Amino acid sequence: MTADMTNSNKDYLRNVDGGLRRAHLFDEIATATFYIVSGAFVLLLIAFTLYVVWGGVQAISPEIFSFSETGIGNQFFNTVYLVFLSLVISVPIGIAAGVYMAEYAPEGRVTNSLRIAIETLSSLPSIVVGLFGYLVFIIMVNTQWNLFSGALAVSILSLPLITTTTYDAFKALPIGWKHGSLALGATHWETIWHVMLPASVGPIMTGIILAAGRGFGEAAALLYTAGMSTDINWSVWDITSPVCPLNPFRPGETLSLQVWASRTEATSASAGDVAAAASAVLMIMVLVFSIGARLLSRHLAKKSEGENA
Amino acid sequence: MYNDSVIGVAAAEADMPIRSNLSFTCSHVNLYYGSFQALKDINLKIERNKITALIGPSGCGKSTFLRTLNRMNDLVPGCRVEGEIMLDGVDAYKDVDPIVLRRHVGMVFQQPNPFPKSIYDNVAYGPRLKGITKKSELDEIVETSLRQAAIWDELKDRLKKSALGLSGGQQQRLCIARALAVNPEVLLMDEATSALDPISTAHIEDLALELKKKYTVIMVTHNMQQAKRIADRTAFFYLGEMVEYGDTEQIFDHPQEERTIRYVSGNFG
Ligand SMILES: Nc1ncnc2c1ncn2[C@@H]1O[C@H](COP(=O)(O)OP(=O)(O)OP(=O)(O)O)[C@@H](O)[C@H]1O
Numbered sequence: 073m074t075a076d077m078t079n080s081n082k083d084y085l086r087n088v089d090g091g092l093r094r095a096h097l098f099d100e101i102a103t104a105t106f107y108i109v110s111g112a113f114v115l116l117l118i119a120f121t122l123y124v125v126w127g128g129v130q131a132i133s134p135e136i137f138s139f140s141e142t143g144i145g146n147q148f149f150n151t152v153y154l155v156f157l158s159l160v161i162s163v164p165i166g167i168a169a170g171v172y173m174a175e176y177a178p179e180g181r182v183t184n185s186l187r188i189a190i191e192t193l194s195s196l197p198s199i200v201v202g203l204f205g206y207l208v209f210i211i212m213v214n215t216q217w218n219l220f221s222g223a224l225a226v227s228i229l230s231l232p233l234i235t236t237t238t239y240d241a242f243k244a245l246p247i248g249w250k251h252g253s254l255a256l257g258a259t260h261w262e263t264i265w266h267v268m269l270p271a272s273v274g275p276i277m278t279g280i281i282l283a284a285g286r287g288f289g290e291a292a293a294l295l296y297t298a299g300m301s302t303d304i305n306w307s308v309w310d311i312t313s314p315v316c317p318l319n320p321f322r323p324g325e326t327l328s329l330q331v332w333a334s335r336t337e338a339t340s341a342s343a344g345d346v347a348a349a350a351s352a353v354l355m356i357m358v359l360v361f362s363i364g365a366r367l368l369s370r371h372l373a374k375k376s377e378g379e380n381a
Numbered sequence: 382m383y384n385d386s387v388i389g390v391a392a393a394e395a396d397m398p399i400r401s402n403l404s405f406t407c408s409h410v411n412l413y414y415g416s417f418q419a420l421k422d423i424n425l426k427i428e429r430n431k432i433t434a435l436i437g438p439s440g441c442g443k444s445t446f447l448r449t450l451n452r453m454n455d456l457v458p459g460c461r462v463e464g465e466i467m468l469d470g471v472d473a474y475k476d477v478d479p480i481v482l483r484r485h486v487g488m489v490f491q492q493p494n495p496f497p498k499s500i501y502d503n504v505a506y507g508p509r510l511k512g513i514t515k516k517s518e519l520d521e522i523v524e525t526s527l528r529q530a531a532i533w534d535e536l537k538d539r540l541k542k543s544a545l546g547l548s549g550g551q552q553q554r555l556c557i558a559r560a561l562a563v564n565p566e567v568l569l570m571d572e573a574t575s576a577l578d579p580i581s582t583a584h585i586e587d588l589a590l591e592l593k594k595k596y597t598v599i600m601v602t603h604n605m606q607q608a609k610r611i612a613d614r615t616a617f618f619y620l621g622e623m624v625e626y627g628d629t630e631q632i633f634d635h636p637q638e639e640r641t642i643r644y645v646s647g648n649f650g
């Protein structure tokens with residue numbers, strides 16, 4: 073037997089049988105399919121972005137970028153401010169809720185019912201959230217449409233995203249990290265703060281990007297909360313004034329609402345151009361925010377993880 | 382947050398009773414994971430300034446026993462400990478805060494578990510928890526600890542690099558350094574050298590011999606030669622029971638129990 077094997081041409085090593093050949097073929101087909109599908113998605117995204125941005129470029133005029141009735145400047149500012157406000161509300165609460173669910177809530181009944189509640193919340197149609205916001209933040213408080221109510225409505229939509237990404241990130245951490253920290257005499261909170269949260273920065277940032285995306289793109293939830301008008305006077309910096317840009321308790325139409333309004337109830341001749349430009353700006357904002365957040369998260373991760381070996 | 386814990390440690394040290402030559406005294410310790418009994422009536426006195434080896438077949442409860450000593454089993458849902466474990470005459474389960482206990486009883490895990498941080502930050506983690514923030518002081522602790530764990534020369538030029546990029550054996554020695562950085566009085570090592578090459582293993586064994594001058598070392602090992610080489614006392618565990626406990630020479634050369642005889646002679650089946 074041994075003599076036979078040393079003397080032969082080692083054909084048993086060179087031989088590939090039919091079953092293995094089929095498996096290889098299948099492997100290659102599967103790989104190709106995945107490449108094609110993901111390539112198609114990337115192409116679709118690029119084509120869509122270019123289409124929208126090109127439309128915007130053609131509509132460009134100094135008038136459109138102005139901070140006036142017919143421009144999109146004020147709406148641009150309102151969008152940034154609203155997203156900022158909604159993140160200020162939803163990021164701390166969402167992360168705290170996710171950490172609570174992953175680390176403190178008793179396993180089983182409590183976490184399960186919380187999960188169901190959060191999943192229901194995340195699948196609510198945004199118009200329903202908008203009407204809820206209108207009832208609670210506007211009618212019950214007896215006030216006018218304002219940015220802050222809009223930010224609250226968007227927060228209702230984005231909270232579940234941040235909570236679930238935080239929860240999932242914590243649950244995916246190797247248990248050895250937690251045990252290693254506790255065995256060094258760290259408290260549970262010290263372990264969360266110094267080890268688990270820094271290790272979860274990447275996934276949590278994904279949740280924040282998704283949450284911000286909701287804020288940038290949301291229209292239905294803002295119709296009756298942030299309102300469809302904006303009246304800003306850029307020379308008034310008294311925050312209590314209803315025309316001060318930084319007053320969150322003034323009506324604040326955002327870009328996506330403006331797109332919707334210009335396309336549906338256009339009153340001026342340039343409405344089409346306004347919609348195109350606003351769409352393009354919105355798209356670029358979302359891209360810039362996503363890339364910026366990714367870079368920030370990579371920087372934070374590097375700072376806490378140390379450089380790659 | 383940091384300051385509180387420092388006060389906690391200082392208070393615990395001030396309260397320490399006069400030291401006997403005993404470190405841990407376990408009486409009638411039973412441990413259950415749910416309804417499964419993993420430790421059965423363990424009675425064991427672990428001596429200060431000695432190396433105690435725990436041997437026994439896989440699944441016999443060595444790691445479980447080690448984890449009762451620093452109360453890491455508290456974290457396992459459904460885990461229940463009965464009996465009494467005294468550390469320096471203080472009941473480790475009734476009279477000591479687990480956080481304080483773990484600062485005095487350090488642990489190196491069976492699987493290396495460095496944090497996703499730089500090598501430096503891994504070692505400095507424990508000292509920082511105790512409130513040490515001075516760079517020079519931390520630098521010194523990091524260097525000393527890494528030297529003790531026989532890994533300083535390999536790592537001194539890449540302290541800022543991620544610990545996750547190290548090899549398994551390097552990670553394990555880093556974890557040893559991390560445990561040493563908080564100056565524990567007792568060091569629990571769960572097969573700390575099973576992933577190491579003979580040279581690093583020899584370093585760690587030398588370290589254990591060095592450490593026992595000041596501290597107490599309790600180590601789980603599957604390596605009989607290692608137990609013979611460095612352990613003063615050896616305990617043989619089998620199916621959750623502690624079958625035999627005595628001086629290492631006695632356990633290996635003149636075991637009393639039938640099961641010990643078979644295990645140390647390699648005729649276990
Ligand atoms: N968290 C747990 N939940 C339930 N059972 C457990 C748990 N941890 C350990 N056990 C059981 O307790 C027994 C002892 O396990 P332990 O890990 O202490 O063994 P060991 O002696 O360290 O083995 P090895 O040499 O393989 O590391 C085993 O039967 C194991 O299945």
Ligand SMILES: [Mg+2]
Pocket residue numbers: 443444445491571
């Ligand atoms: Mg074990």
